[in-house]
Amino acid sequence: MKLPGKKVLSLILACSMAASMLAACGNGGKESNASGGQSTGDAGKKYSVSAMNILYGAAPPTTNSTGIKAIEERYGIEYKYIPVAAGDYTNKVGVTVASGDMPDMMLMEDPNANYFNWAGSGMFLPIEDYIKDYPNLSKIPQEIWDMLTYEGHIYGVPRLRGIPFHAMVIRQDWLDKLGLKMPTNYDELYEVMKAFTLNDPDGNGKKDTYGFALDGTFSGFNGLFGSYRALRFGWFEDGQGGITHGYLMPNAKDAVSYLARAYKDGLFSPDYTIKKGTQADEDFLTGKAGIIGNWAYTAFSKARFDKAYSVNKDFRVTSVPPLTGPDGYKGYGKYHGFYGFFVMPASLGKDEDKVKKLLSILDDQIGDEGAEFMKWGVENEHHKQENGQNVLTDKGLTEGTGKYVLTNHAAEGEWIYNPDDWDELKKMKDENFKVALEGEPYSDQSIGLFSPTYSEKGKELDQFLTDQVNKIILGERPVEDYDKIIQEWKGRGGEQVIKEFNEAYQKRKQG
């Protein structure tokens, strides 16, 4: 099926136009109704709470669900949960906001240009005055609130994630088989990759393995070049009080030449450019490559290891502690600690009791007891005790409270485990979690900053860089051209992006 861009677009536009018109008409009547009803109700009344959240995998039932019933009972609310598939999420958020009929709580995936636009035009309810009243919300690090602050106001409650990000993970059984020790710097890493390529680590008598699972979109570079602090799509401290793009960091050219040399020596799959992140993952799990660069602790899941074990029962991995970089630096990049945040419509400001109710729900799910409840649900319905351990029942897996969770406990201690993790997996997860934060981990400074040029051309600019760097790796351009490429990138709009991000960064630093 061929879909000319214009037709699709006009269809989308027409649909969203119609939707917004309908919603606008419907809204006027509804709103006056609701406010009339609420002003007469007492403070202890049963609120109807709607929440829109991103969905991965199969959708849980939204009516007649025991999970929803349990949540309604716990909070004394009427709960309307709106799951939206991840692929459509950004569009759905745009249409929802445009319609003027936002649910009580809506997840925004990241503080992007749209978020700043909408926050600036007063669509969302500022909540900074309430935070101190809630025990768990007030424990969220100030760093995270800072990233969510726009012109002095906080509009969102984050979905907390771990601070550790991608680390490098290596096939321990291959290392053992070839009698190699864990690499500690980039020269040793090179030798290990070479041995993985040439010395037949899987013992099948064929030269069909590679050192590193590289892909054309460079998804594993936080692990691979963590200690280089370079070649990542993020903005990092440049040591002169400002921030700069990961491809402009001092070690970037070095990193590119490292890659070009490794490609020439055959340490990557020759047609790695046709692969995406998921294929690189597949290569690692099925024993085609011995090292991967984008495994955070969340990558240690049952699904992945089931797949790896089905190919090779001896599959064993270790997370590589940060290597020593060429300038002596040691550390991986950190994650910003949350994925998405819940915003509330500004119209809720009229009903302070409801705002407090909503915040208390989010607060509860971050706290120990509430998080425990959201993870396991009701005993003997959603989970049961087996050999002294909690196990989710079939019902718990399809419509348990966990399917309707909004935010969650901070990622620490026991809270990073999934219900179906076994002991060995938990151990690997712990190890990865710890390793990713060894040395001096550093953060992407651009989260929560806004550059109009980047939001307009960012994707094109990023693609320009990956394309040109790919050419250097493939040997189609000499490494010396890297400076030229950066100059060209600046000319295409990069210079303006640098300026805008630095202005925003300085503004935030000064508070």
Add this chain to the structure above:
Amino acid sequence: MSARASSYTPDIQARGNGIWSRIWKVFWNERFLWLMALPGLLFFVVYKYLPMLGVVIAFKDYNLMLGIWDSKWVGLKHFYRIFENPDIGRIFLNTLIISFYQIVFAFTIPIFLAIMIHEVSKRSFKRVLQTVFYMPHFLSWVVVAGIFYLMFQSDGAVNNMLLDMGLSKIDILSNSDNFRFMLVLQVIWKESGWGTIIYLAALSSIDMELYEAAKMDGAGRLRQIWNITLPGIRSTIVVLFILRLGSVLDVGFEQIFLMLNPSVRDVGEVIETYVYQAGVVNGNFSFSTAVGLLKGLIGLIMIFGANKLAKRMGERGVF
């Protein structure tokens, strides 16, 4: 029609009735025809013409919040941006080259294929052939691309086979020298059979007596094809060719998007994939609409030009 219309002229002679009442009269007389056409007309107005109004966002900074009408007018800003991009020449050229290959090969092969199927005399064998040729059309591009990746990647089936036979590996997917060639081959494999349908219909309407007469005159198979079959479908070929030129800048987004990778982007990036990246991924709907509008305009010019040319060559054209 004209006979019926003339029969009302006496009524129109009534003084003071202008052109509108004449139109009304005709309309009233044909009111049941119009009633029958109404659903079709409504369909075109609602689904084809109203959405076209959305094209104004090509001249605005479309903002989802403000909607189509309240967004700010920016004139030709988005059109300027198309030409500001230093890669646009290359992207445009890629589109034209791939389109040219497709017209030269993917457009002509169905004609030969149709003639060959037509020449098969055994009916049942012809049926089987047609079904076999149509099949690939019903696979989606995602499936075709997936098969290609599995077969031709460096550790895929084909390369493993070559290796086992003691030959060296071939690189098809990330080789910029043959990328366009591969694209066109894919289109030929997938769509050629389907493309024969219209030609086969045209071929079946050729008078069989012509062939008999030719045989009597001693014409061989090839002679018959050249002097009877081809002229018989000439006007069909011309019409399809003109329509094909109208979409000269549409080279198949889905296929190219799926096959594109950083190694071949220099030769494979076309207008549609660029618009996807710059417009849709970045949420820049005004920009993608501007490109779409420009593309439509070029297509329109091509259709008019080709149509005129066809008429000059003595064909009927499409309008």
